[in-house]
Amino acid sequence: MKFISWNVNGLRAVLKKDFQAIFKQLDSDFFCLQETKLQAKQIELNFPGYQAYWNYADRKGYSGTVIFAKSPAIKVTNGIGIDEFDHEGRVITLEYEQFYLVDCYTPNSQQKLKRLDFRLKWELAFQTYLKKLDQTKPVILCGDLNVAHQKIDLKNWKTNRHNAGFSDQERQAMTSLLDKGFIDSFRFLHPETTGIYSWWSYRFHARENNAGWRIDYFIVSDRLKNRILKADILTNIYGSDHCPVELELKE
Structure with a gap:
């Protein structure tokens, strides 16, 4: 069972950069996107054999998520059930017989951490949401x-210590999530691997110099760890400032 996740930084933009060919080439059972930057009916996009599940932000051209799935879900939930957090199209949950699949675009803390308080409130609420799901079936x-x-x-951790995405508070929130019975699948299989990133700034030739960050994940319930066959970062695929990440599980 194969899963792909990709922040496309604008689906209309990446469609002009061979997205459909990449989608077909990767041939995933589930293809989860973030930052689609779309409203309903702005594009017609259908992949034969896939169901599409969309969550749009209220604000135009902002955030947004979608999951393309070969198998129809038992239940679809947009958001986490808290109004404060459910207007930006950030979460889709698909329920299947044996697991929940959650596609998430976490809020950025922004320059000078001006949205950090919102981000940390989000983390608490989102982790509570995930833990509740996990009590029913694996996530x-x-x-x-x-x-x-x-x-x-990340490449330059010393100079980014107090920046968005590498603040002590955000890192501790990730530790807290993992302590609640979840596993970072990439680190589970590649505990010491360095120099593999999933996002690079468009500035300063960051991707050419591999001055990147690993901020795209597959996090799974601890009881799925023995089913993890593969957890990779597909750094050879272009089209966005992020590259796709991949997970394969035993059926």
């Missing part, structure tokens, strides 16, 4: 979680 969480958890998850 597969994917998406742009907007945090590099460890020093090895």
Whole structure:
């Protein structure tokens, strides 16, 4: 069972950069996107054999998520059930017989951490939401979680110590999530691997110099760890400032 997650930084933009060919090439059972930057009916996009599940932000051209799934979900939930957090199209949950699949685009704390308080309130609420799901059946969480958890998850950790995505508070929030019975699938299989990132700034030739951050994840319930076959970051795929990340699980 194969899962792909990708922050496309504008679906209309990436459609002009061979997205449909990449989608077909990756041939995933589930294809989760973040930052689609769309409103309903702005594009017609259908992939044969897939169901599409969309969550749009109220604000035009902002945030947004979608999951393309080969198997129809038992239940679809947009948001986490808290009004303060459910207007930006950030979360889609698909329920299946044996697991929940959660596609997430975590709020960015922004320059000078001006949205950090909102971000930390989000983290508490979102972790409570995930833990509640996990009490019923295993969870597969994917998406742009907007945090590099460890020093090895970004190129220049010393100069980014108090910046958005690498603040002590955001890193601790990720630790807290993992302590609640979840696993970072990439680090589970590649505990010491360095120099593999999923996001690069468009400035300063960051991607050419591999001055990146690993902020895109597949986080799974601890009881799924023995089913993890593969957890990779597809750095050879272009089209966005992020690259896709991949998870394969035993059926």
